[in-house]
Amino acid sequence: MRKALIVAFALLLGVTSCDESKEKRNYLPGSTGAVNSLFVVVDNGLWNGAVGDRIRDHFAASIVGMPWDEPKFSITQIPPSVFKGTTTHARSLLLVTQDSVAQSYISPDAYAKPQRVAVVKGTTEAEMIAGLDAIAEEAIKSFRDNEMEEAQKRFKRSLSKTKVLQEKFGIDLTLPSIYAVGREEDQFVWIDRPVENGTMNLLVYTMPSNSFSQDSTFVSDIIAMRDSIGKQFIPGPDMPGKVTYMKTEQIFAPSVFPTEVGGKKAAEVRGIWEIHNYPMAGPYVTFILNDKENDRKLVLEGFVFAPQTEKRDYMFELEAVIRSVRWLDSK
Numbered sequence: 001m002r003k004a005l006i007v008a009f010a011l012l013l014g015v016t017s018c019d020e021s022k023e024k025r026n027y028l029p030g031s032t033g034a035v036n037s038l039f040v041v042v043d044n045g046l047w048n049g050a051v052g053d054r055i056r057d058h059f060a061a062s063i064v065g066m067p068w069d070e071p072k073f074s075i076t077q078i079p080p081s082v083f084k085g086t087t088t089h090a091r092s093l094l095l096v097t098q099d100s101v102a103q104s105y106i107s108p109d110a111y112a113k114p115q116r117v118a119v120v121k122g123t124t125e126a127e128m129i130a131g132l133d134a135i136a137e138e139a140i141k142s143f144r145d146n147e148m149e150e151a152q153k154r155f156k157r158s159l160s161k162t163k164v165l166q167e168k169f170g171i172d173l174t175l176p177s178i179y180a181v182g183r184e185e186d187q188f189v190w191i192d193r194p195v196e197n198g199t200m201n202l203l204v205y206t207m208p209s210n211s212f213s214q215d216s217t218f219v220s221d222i223i224a225m226r227d228s229i230g231k232q233f234i235p236g237p238d239m240p241g242k243v244t245y246m247k248t249e250q251i252f253a254p255s256v257f258p259t260e261v262g263g264k265k266a267a268e269v270r271g272i273w274e275i276h277n278y279p280m281a282g283p284y285v286t287f288i289l290n291d292k293e294n295d296r297k298l299v300l301e302g303f304v305f306a307p308q309t310e311k312r313d314y315m316f317e318l319e320a321v322i323r324s325v326r327w328l329d330s331k
Contacts, residue, residue: 028109028111028112028113028115029089029111029112029113030089030112030113031089031090031091031112031113031114031115031150032086032089032090032091032112033090033091033092034074035147035151035313035316035317036072036073036074036147036312036313036316037073037074037075037076037090037091037092038059038073038074038075038076038090038092038093038094038143039075039076039077039078039087039090039092039093039094040055040059040075040076040077040078040093040094040096041077041078041079041080041083041093041094041095041096041097042055042077042079042080042094042095042096042097043079043080043097043098044079046096046098046125046128047077049125050125050129051096051125051128051129051132052077054129054132054133055075055094055096055132056075058132058133058136058140059071059072059073059075059094059136059139059140060072060073060075063312063315064255064270065254065255065270065271065272065283065284065285066283066311066312066315067272067281067282067283067311070310070311070312071312072140073092073143080097083095088111088112089111089112089115090112090115091112091114091115091116091146091147091150092115092116092143092146092147093110093111093115093116093117093118094117094118094120094139095117095118095119095120096120096121096128096131096132097119097120097121098121098122098123098124098128099121099122099123100123101121101123102121102122102123102127102130102131103119103121103131104118104119104120104121104131104132104134104135105118105119105135106118106119106135106138106139106142107119114146114149114150115146116139116142116143116146118135118139118142118143120132120135147316148316148319148320148323151316151317151320152174152320152323152324155174155175155176155320155321155324156174158176158177158178159174159175159176159177160175160176160177160179160180161177162175162180162181162191164181164184164189165189165204166328168184168187168189168204169187169189169204169206169298170294170327170328170329171204171262171298171325171326171327171328172325172326172328173321173322173324173325173326174321174324175191175202175321175324176193176321178193178194179191179192179193179202179321180192180193182201183233185233187205187206188203188204188205188229188233189203189204189205190202190203190233190234191203191204195304195306195309195314196306196309197306197307197308197309198282198304198305198306198307198309199304199305199306200302200304200306200314200317200318201302201303201304201305201318202300202301202302202318202321202322203229203234203299203300203301203302203303204298204299204300204301205229205299206296206297206298206299207225207288207296207297207299208296208297209291209292209295209296209297211225211297212267212288212297218256218267219253219254219256222254222256222267222269222286222288223248223254225299226247226248226273226284226286226301227247227248230245230246230247230248230273231245231247231276234246236275236276236277236278236280237275237278237280239277239278242277242278243276243277244275244276244277244278245275245276246273246274246275246276246303247273247274247275247276248271248272248273248274249271249272249273249274249281250274252271252272253271254269254270254271255269255270255271256268256269257270259287261287261289261300261322261323261325262289262323262325262326262327263327264289264290264291264292265289265290266287266288266289266290267287267288268285268286268287269284269285269286269287269288270283270284270285270286271283271284272284273303280305280307282303282304282305282306282311283303283304283311283315284301284302284303284304285301285302285303285315285318285319285322286299286300286301287299287300287301287322289325293327300322300325302315302318302319302321302322303318304318
């Protein structure tokens with residue numbers, strides 16, 4: 001009888017412990033922080049030495065395809081002694097400490113929600129640097145994915161009511177209401193929103209399913225596609241005696257990466273656009289989706305025109321909109 005009571009008591013403690021753990025997770029404070037910001041918790045001496053250099057090498061590296069250098073994350077460094085209270089609520093946290101063990105891992109929602117915390121421990125500076133090298137790629141992806149989910153959640157506070165993408169392409173985007181349709185043609189839509197000193201722009205169009213069939217000409221075919229669309233649909237400023245339109249910047253080849261968008265294989269292309277016959281330029285990101293079900297390539301592109309303005313967060317928002325794509329019934 002006594003043994004049965006002990007077992008029952010142990011089970012009750014286990015259930016209570018689980019409930020308390022669930023309660024703790026449910027009552028976490030909301031995370032804070034500007035988009036693409038990263039709090040780094042590390043001793044000042046380490047921050048000012050080789051460990052800090054390696055942190056900056058990974059997390060403040062320049063973003064590909066921007067007109068000038070802009071870091072992946074805006075970093076705020078604090079020593080462990082002040083890591084308490086609201087400083088623990090940052091949406092993206094990197095904790096680097098000297099410890100008796102060497103390990104690195106990522107923890108979700110450790111102090112707030114939604115939150116990602118990357119932890120790197122080492123007995124020596126060399127071990128901490130090795131830990132940073134080992135976890136950096138995974139941590140950057142985790143931070144970005146969390147930021148993107150949060151951005152898409154915020155978009156839903158006020159959504160655009162336009163149905164043009166559903167009607168023309170059979171897709172839906174989590175598109176904020178501040179965006180408006182600027183141009184609509186057969187199988188081409190241009191949507192934009194005003195920003196300081198310029199505009200953020202979203203293009204949606206289709207290409208034949210057999211486009212880009214040759215690996216050897218893939219990049220040149222992408223450039224030709226973009227330049228053709230720009231010449232046909234995206235004029236530049238009026239210039240007497242000159243034809244102006246958006247095209248791909250000629251000096252540097254775009255960077256191309258394999259990715260997945262909306263559950264479909266895709267190519268991600270990043271580079272600089274410019275205006276033919278006019279001194280105007282900016283960054284773009286193009287996603288070419290392999291839409292086999294509808295026998296086409298679907299192209300979703302974001303580009304920014306905002307002279308003398310940092311563009312990282314604008315480009316991030318456009319990517320978040322594009323990656324929210326949902327497929328309606330196949331045409």
